Amino acid sequence: MSASDAGSSLPAAAPPTPIDVFAKAREHERVAQLKAARELGLVPYFRVLEGPTLPVVEMEGRRRIMLGSNNYLGLTGDERVKAGALEALNRYGTGITGSRFLNGTLDLHLELERELAEWLGAEAALVFTTGHQANVGTLGTILGPSDTVIADSGDHASILDGVILSRAKLRAFRHNRIDRLERTLEKAAQDGGGILIVVDGVFSTEGDVSPLPEICDLAARFGARVMVDEAHALGVLGTRGAGSCELLGVEDRVDLRMATFSKSLASCGGVIAGPSEVIEFLRIQARPFIFTASAVPAAVGAALTAVRICRSEEGPRLFARVLDNARYLHRGLSELGFKVVEPTRLADGTEVVTPVVPVVVGDDWKAVFLWKLLYDAGVYVNVMIHPAVPPAGALLRTSVMATHDASTLDRALEAFAGAKRSFEAEHGALPEGASAA
Ligand SMILES: Cc1ncc(COP(=O)(O)O)c(C=O)c1O
Numbered sequence: 001m002s003a004s005d006a007g008s009s010l011p012a013a014a015p016p017t018p019i020d021v022f023a024k025a026r027e028h029e030r031v032a033q034l035k036a037a038r039e040l041g042l043v044p045y046f047r048v049l050e051g052p053t054l055p056v057v058e059m060e061g062r063r064r065i066m067l068g069s070n071n072y073l074g075l076t077g078d079e080r081v082k083a084g085a086l087e088a089l090n091r092y093g094t095g096i097t098g099s100r101f102l103n104g105t106l107d108l109h110l111e112l113e114r115e116l117a118e119w120l121g122a123e124a125a126l127v128f129t130t131g132h133q134a135n136v137g138t139l140g141t142i143l144g145p146s147d148t149v150i151a152d153s154g155d156h157a158s159i160l161d162g163v164i165l166s167r168a169k170l171r172a173f174r175h176n177r178i179d180r181l182e183r184t185l186e187k188a189a190q191d192g193g194g195i196l197i198v199v200d201g202v203f204s205t206e207g208d209v210s211p212l213p214e215i216c217d218l219a220a221r222f223g224a225r226v227m228v229d230e231a232h233a234l235g236v237l238g239t240r241g242a243g244s245c246e247l248l249g250v251e252d253r254v255d256l257r258m259a260t261f262s263k264s265l266a267s268c269g270g271v272i273a274g275p276s277e278v279i280e281f282l283r284i285q286a287r288p289f290i291f292t293a294s295a296v297p298a299a300v301g302a303a304l305t306a307v308r309i310c311r312s313e314e315g316p317r318l319f320a321r322v323l324d325n326a327r328y329l330h331r332g333l334s335e336l337g338f339k340v341v342e343p344t345r346l347a348d349g350t351e352v353v354t355p356v357v358p359v360v361v362g363d364d365w366k367a368v369f370l371w372k373l374l375y376d377a378g379v380y381v382n383v384m385i386h387p388a389v390p391p392a393g394a395l396l397r398t399s400v401m402a403t404h405d406a407s408t409l410d411r412a413l414e415a416f417a418g419a420k421r422s423f424e425a426e427h428g429a430l431p432e433g434a435s436a437a
Pocket of ligand 1: 132135156229261262270
């Protein structure tokens with residue numbers, strides 16, 4: 001008698017209890033946290049804007065000082081950028097309804113790619129619909145399962161998503177620790193595949209800067225390629241505003257540079273720039289480029305105008321203004337006794353200021369309480385809690401625009417002073433002193 005004959009005489013086994021894939025939507029720890037925060041009126045996320053992103057915004061029925069935007073140059077409200085968007089809208093319509101690969105490439109995309117490649121001093125550039133897709137598309141295509149990618153532990157989530165898509169071996173090193181990178185490279189050299197080091201030029205949460213010259217030295221020693229995410233550096237750092245690679249003098253040593261249009265360029269979209277052979281390969285191979293609709297014309301027109309403003313004589317004045325504002329806010333917050341993340345100090349002692357000025361709080365709930373006091377006092381800031389930051393590393397991520405004036409920043413500082421007094425009366429002292437990233 002065969003096993004199947006024996007089985008046929010037994011009653012059929014009951015089907016296993018089905019697992020509901022929606023269960024996590026009910027049971028996830030984040031859902032419980034959100035519910036608790038809602039009941040207390042303490043949700044810092046999904047707040048609703050009722051007007052444009054400017055230094056002072058209309059938000060939920062009142063005017064609030066915006067210290068939580070990546071509109072670093074203040075160009076979202078610039079009449080020329082709006083006109084660039086409108087012109088593109090009028091000429092090409094509201095949408096392109098197709099992929100860049102098929103019916104979705106405009107002459108405007110190609111013009112933007114040429115202009116970005118020139119600005120970044122790269123052979124070629126490729127424009128994606130978002131910055132997230134630029135990272136995922138590049139990493140997911142250029143890396144394969146036999147390669148190793150080495151990432152800073154503070155890298156943006158889109159870098160990790162690209163690595164997951166590629167199925168390359170991921171080796172992370174401790175944030176900005178060159179000694180750890182060196183050890184990681186030694187291990188990666190034994191993996192047997194190609195090696196790519198990928199870092200944020202300016203880290204999105206803490207606003208500190210990667211030690212790019214040292215990273216390039218190590219990459220050269222180990223035969224690794226280097227990619228830098230310039231999302232928070234393009235249009236801010238360097239004499240040309242070309243980002244952290246320009247500022248740190250490594251433009252010729254970095255292989256690929258990614259940036260987004262959703263910060264200084266006051267729009268939405270992303271770009272990867274580098275050698276023509278790589279860019280052309282991505283153009284025909286990157287799934288997040290091919291299998292999605294191309295950016296709407298207004299977004300492309302706005303980004304192109306913003307790039308041209310950055311590259312005009314006006315650019316350096318805007319870059320200087322946003323960094324002056326960052327220094328002003330940093331000094332003001334430190335004088336009030338907040339623990340503010342210090343600007344990165346380079347090997348030669350130079351300090352690199354970026355528009356991101358984070359206030360360290362530590363405990364997640366305390367950060368939310370402080371956020372609420374500020375919100376009620378008319379100041380919007382972003383709250384970063386675990387896992388966006390390490391456990392017990394919650395912070396308020398404030399960021400400035402070139403268009404904030406001193407009196408607006410002073411009013412924000414007064415609100416911070418009042419919020420600190422109220423917070424400490426109820427919850428005890430906030431962390432003090434300078435903080436390294
Ligand atoms: C460092 C970094 N890289 C990539 C991205 C993704 O860009 P986008 O918002 O344009 O998709 C962001 C945006 O938050 C970022 O901060």
